[in-house]
Amino acid sequence: MGGKKSDLPALGPPVGMQPFCVNLRTLLLLVLLLQEGAGQFHVIGPRAPVIALVGEEAVLSCQLSPSMDAQNMEVRWYRNEPFGLLYHYSTSQNYMEGLRPEYQGRTEFLKENITKGHVALRIHPIQPSDGGEYACFFESSIYYNKAQFQVLVAGSGMVPxxxxxxxxxxxxxxxxxxxxxxxxxxxxxxxxxxxxxxxxxxxxxxxxxxxxxxxxxxxxxxxxxxxxxxxxxxxxxxxxxxxxxxxxxxLFPEDCPWPVGLAIIFSLLAVVTIISVQLVCARKNKGKKERKKKWEIAFICEKLEDNRKLHEELGLAFARGFAENVTLDPETAHPYLEVAEDKKSVKAKKNLQEIPISSQQFDNLVCVLGKQIFSKGRHYWEVSVERKVRWTLGICKDSVCRRGEITVSPETGFWTLCLKRCNDYQALASSPITLHFEEPPEIIGIFLDYEAGRLSFYNVNNLSHIYTYRNCFTEDLRPYFYPGPLYNGQNEDPLTIL
CATH class of the missing domain: 2.60.40.10 (Immunoglobulins)
Incomplete structure (x- = not known):
């Protein structure tokens, strides 16, 4: 609810000239009514509860209606229960005093569109205790108003x-x-x-x-x-x-017929006999044979390692035979993303992009899809992630939900690989799988074999295999790209399709 910061002065009736007095009073009352509406505004917050995932980030967005410059206003975010101040901005200054201690260092004021009355508060990482009622409060020199909304915290646990x-x-x-x-x-x-x-x-x-x-x-x-x-x-x-x-x-069946039981016993005796004979033979030839066996084992291990590397290199060489000219679909891009004119690269921006609103567009997940749709066959493409500190790549169903909070996992139609933060690489399977690299990848190769139900990722720099998803694909699939947000001047480089 809004209100005036000070009451306007009352007007007294003019003296004399009674016929003109009535007209003058009417005119002044009209001017007063017009002045009462000047400078007033409404605050519009999230219309639905904000669903925030534990460990991720939540953006609490508020804007003024009608649109107006809020640079010289006071903007505050509160929690209603337990009551406390989360953030305080006033006339181009950020104030850190009096803030709830559990939010210090976890909040970021987003004011790129403050001249249009649109601001937001980013909270990262989300904790279970962050759920509850919130309010964003705007105050000008003559008026104030606020919006209240709810944050629901949720976490999807491990596979049981x-x-x-x-x-x-x-x-x-x-x-x-x-x-x-x-x-x-x-x-x-x-x-x-x-x-x-x-x-x-x-x-x-x-x-x-x-x-x-x-x-x-x-x-x-x-x-x-x-x-x-x-x-x-x-x-x-x-x-x-x-x-x-x-x-x-x-379980091993308990009610086992006696012939089956005897067969199992004789089989075990035969195995024991064979092992005993081998031990006796091994002891007779302990000297020379052991030396020869050690050499053979070392040789086999070396060959197995060579074969593994060769298989990985051949796997990538095989995949490259199905290279696709993958491009980006701007109609699916979130407004905070800028897609290059050649549709081969994408990066995050500080300001919302002036792009047409599309039903194909993601409104919360800051990502963009590839233009190509795959429903059969083999397809390969490479993406440069050089100098990036956060990104997610892979495929998703063309039918995935594009509204509201979305958990990126195979259950919701996404098969992806990501860098969450410095050296924290994960395959976002049903239960995220941590990956380790001898050297950070700069180019990621992605190979989809639709009929085989395989999606493989490769580190192109050293020709090594990273991870493979195995799934029975039955729907149309599209390449998926998330370039990650900007962090204090970091992560400004684009994801580029090579």
Whole structure:
């Protein structure tokens, strides 16, 4: 709710000339009513709750309506509960006094469009405690107003794991565990028909980082040969991760017929006999044979290493035979991205770009897609990431969601490789996989074999294989590019398709 900073003075009736007095009073009242609206404004914040991912960043955007210059205004961001000041800007100055200590060093004021009344506060990294009600407050010399909105913090945890342990003679205990979830997730057990099963016990605890660790147990009959699955679900993100176990495969059958039992026993005896004979022979020829064996093992190991490197080099050489002239599709680009005229490079900008709004455009994920659509065959392209401190590359389904907060993972239709921060390389699989390089890659090769269900990444600098996704592709796919945000003058170089 807005208000005037000071009341306007009351007007007294003029003296004398009564017929003219009525007209003059009416005129002054009209002027007063016009003046009351001058300088007033509304503050528009996020219309829907902002979904912020744990460990990532959230941008809390607010703007004035009608559009006006806010350089000489005071702008503040508050948390309503618990109450506290997050950021304070006043007439081109940033004030650090009185801020909540847990936000110091984690906030950045984005004022590139402040002359149009559009500003934002970036919070990074997001912590579980950041969820709640927020307000952004604007104050001019004569008026003030604010907007309130909600931030929902969410975290998608690890793929669950099922541990099998025997109970008594009749039952087996299945224990499903997973960690890294926020808020408290939902855990479900299902049988092979998809019917929900009631757990024997279930605990959900908050660990040191503020995220939830879940543990749920199910007791099943030992004679069962059915399949059971454990699914952990984040209701805010609409993301679920599951694992299943087949009791027939997991357990050695107890009711084994005696002929089968005898066959197993004789097989074990035969193996023991062969091993014994080999040990005796080995002892007789210990001297010369051992020296020869060591030389042979060293030779084989050397050849295996050579073959591995040769396979990787041949793999890249094979992939390059399917090189594509990949270009960028500006209609899919987020407004903070600038796509070059030749559509071969993209980089982040400080200001929103004046580009037409398109239904193909991402409104939150700061990325752009390739123009090409792949539904079959083999395709290869290379991207320069030299001097970049953050980037993500790969493919995604053409049908991926392009509105709101999006988790980049195979579950949502993305298969990517990224540099999150200095030397923190990851394959963004269902559970992110940390990758290690002897030397940081400057050129990434990407090879899609659609029918084989493989997406491979290569370090072109040393001709080495990085990582391969294996998936059954059934939809149209497009190249995916995320050049990363600007960081204090860093990351200004573009991602360039070679």
């Amino acid at each position: 794991h099922i541990h099998i342990e025997p109970g008594n003679r009749r039952v087996i205990k299945l224990t499903c565990t997973s960690t890294g979830w926020y808020p408290e997730p939902e855990v479900q057990w299902k049988d092979h028909q998809g019917l929900h099963l009631a757990p024997t016990s279930e605990t959900k605890t908050i660990v040191e980082n503020g995220l939830f660790h879940v543990e749920s147990s199910l007791t099943v009959d030992k004679s069962s040969r059915a399949e059971f699955s454990c699914v952990v679900r984040n209701l805010i993100l609409g993301v679920e991760k599951g694992v299943h176990v087949s009791m027939a495969d997991a």
